[in-house]
Amino acid sequence: MNSSRNKANERIASLRSMLCVGLDSDPAKIPALFQSMQHPVQEFNRAVIRATRDHAAAYKVNTAFYESRGLAGMRDLEETLQALPPECLSIADAKRADIGNTSRQYAKAFFEAWPFDAITVAPYMGFDSLEPFFEYEDKLVFVLCLTSNPGSRDFEERIVEDGRPLYRSVLERVSAWQRNGNAGVVVGATKPGLLQELRRDAPDLFFLIPGVGAQGGSMQEAVSHGADPEGRSAVVNVSRALIFPDGEFSSVEQFEAAVNREAGKLHESMIGML
Amino acid sequence: MNSSRNKANERIASLRSMLCVGLDSDPAKIPALFQSMQHPVQEFNRAVIRATRDHAAAYKVNTAFYESRGLAGMRDLEETLQALPPECLSIADAKRADIGNTSRQYAKAFFEAWPFDAITVAPYMGFDSLEPFFEYEDKLVFVLCLTSNPGSRDFEERIVEDGRPLYRSVLERVSAWQRNGNAGVVVGATKPGLLQELRRDAPDLFFLIPGVGAQGGSMQEAVSHGADPEGRSAVVNVSRALIFPDGEFSSVEQFEAAVNREAGKLHESMIGML
Numbered sequence: 447m448n449s450s451r452n453k454a455n456e457r458i459a460s461l462r463s464m465l466c467v468g469l470d471s472d473p474a475k476i477p478a479l480f481q482s483m484q485h486p487v488q489e490f491n492r493a494v495i496r497a498t499r500d501h502a503a504a505y506k507v508n509t510a511f512y513e514s515r516g517l518a519g520m521r522d523l524e525e526t527l528q529a530l531p532p533e534c535l536s537i538a539d540a541k542r543a544d545i546g547n548t549s550r551q552y553a554k555a556f557f558e559a560w561p562f563d564a565i566t567v568a569p570y571m572g573f574d575s576l577e578p579f580f581e582y583e584d585k586l587v588f589v590l591c592l593t594s595n596p597g598s599r600d601f602e603e604r605i606v607e608d609g610r611p612l613y614r615s616v617l618e619r620v621s622a623w624q625r626n627g628n629a630g631v632v633v634g635a636t637k638p639g640l641l642q643e644l645r646r647d648a649p650d651l652f653f654l655i656p657g658v659g660a661q662g663g664s665m666q667e668a669v670s671h672g673a674d675p676e677g678r679s680a681v682v683n684v685s686r687a688l689i690f691p692d693g694e695f696s697s698v699e700q701f702e703a704a705v706n707r708e709a710g711k712l713h714e715s716m717i718g719m720l
Numbered sequence: 721m722n723s724s725r726n727k728a729n730e731r732i733a734s735l736r737s738m739l740c741v742g743l744d745s746d747p748a749k750i751p752a753l754f755q756s757m758q759h760p761v762q763e764f765n766r767a768v769i770r771a772t773r774d775h776a777a778a779y780k781v782n783t784a785f786y787e788s789r790g791l792a793g794m795r796d797l798e799e800t801l802q803a804l805p806p807e808c809l810s811i812a813d814a815k816r817a818d819i820g821n822t823s824r825q826y827a828k829a830f831f832e833a834w835p836f837d838a839i840t841v842a843p844y845m846g847f848d849s850l851e852p853f854f855e856y857e858d859k860l861v862f863v864l865c866l867t868s869n870p871g872s873r874d875f876e877e878r879i880v881e882d883g884r885p886l887y888r889s890v891l892e893r894v895s896a897w898q899r900n901g902n903a904g905v906v907v908g909a910t911k912p913g914l915l916q917e918l919r920r921d922a923p924d925l926f927f928l929i930p931g932v933g934a935q936g937g938s939m940q941e942a943v944s945h946g947a948d949p950e951g952r953s954a955v956v957n958v959s960r961a962l963i964f965p966d967g968e969f970s971s972v973e974q975f976e977a978a979v980n981r982e983a984g985k986l987h988e989s990m991i992g993m994l
Contacts, residue, residue: 548785568815
């Protein structure tokens, strides 16, 4: 059995939470009190992790917010990965993929150099661009399927020869390409009806569901429509609405308390459902 | 006018070369003589740059081969970017894209933190995932269209509602979305007939053409089918077949001579065509 998938499902079951904390740690948005520290983003992330640890099944590190600051940002990414709780699924939200010999290097980057449990990848270039990720049988590979943004209309939702949208083809192919249960898909919470339909037709895939909070999706709908028949195999990501709570904070403790309250509320909304 | 596009076109015209040198600098493949140096990849790249500078219109840095070695690799990427000749187009072959606020961070990474002239991006998530890149009016944004790998069949070539393959929709949308002539597409040299067709129907786009050399495409076909009617606005990438010449090398000079010979041959094959 796939150890990353098992870890995630054990955590979901024991905590009764599908919360994935999205560390989209934009330096321009992190509270002023962290700005004077030597490593603002690292300290901010550590505070968020402490504040959410009892409620989170997974953490998702969005590589863009680290690459945007060059080497200093990549150091923050590395430190953040090391600070993630080992009982939670760690996801590199990297949206990578290229021809085979290049994807092999990306897989090495996010499964070895930075040893995440899981990665997000883009399907456009097809099988040989994804195969190097699937070769890691104890990792989880989340392929973009139906995303939460308006642009999903432009290509993902185009109707192909079989009369169905392209993202349905992605779903089917990914199911066929996985090894040892290591495939997942990214399906946005902003389209709950379609989420339900895709989950029904792919009971064996792990779902990463973004779009709750700032993008407008509902946590309860994401959980009820995204979980598999056993109430497992899905995590629901919340980033901005959780890690940037409203208000001014005069201490790290005060900030953590605010994030902890938000995480607690999100957790509570799921407990009865799992 | 777009300054990156102008720079590339002036270089193509003055040199009569569309050669793009792909720095897919896999440490496992670089000659033994570099391995004992303090920064093997940096020294290897500097040697390749010296050996190709008189023949190259562009350099493409494939981010995967740097990320795969974590922070040390990213330092090599940064040093390599600084060593690129300013008269050549510098391309971050990054294949990024995500929802808008995240793509904004990726654009910042590869246009500001690491100031490349151009980037490759993936279209799957649609307009708002590409818009933040197009907002940089003096850069070039190469959107994956019809790639050189076998997996292009899986999704890129699927027939959509209008009876044509998905990649044709990508081509048209990208033409419409660009600003200030800053859009390009990635079209593989492994399908020369289709390359010719796409170039004919998108005379205003800049073409980045991979697939020559190790992947089997021909340089001459790529140039004759990929150039615009003025013999401009395309670069043809060669990576492995150029930077990893056969043979054993006992000195950097010897290695550079071998790479220089290859680059000269590629250049010569184009001069009469441009």
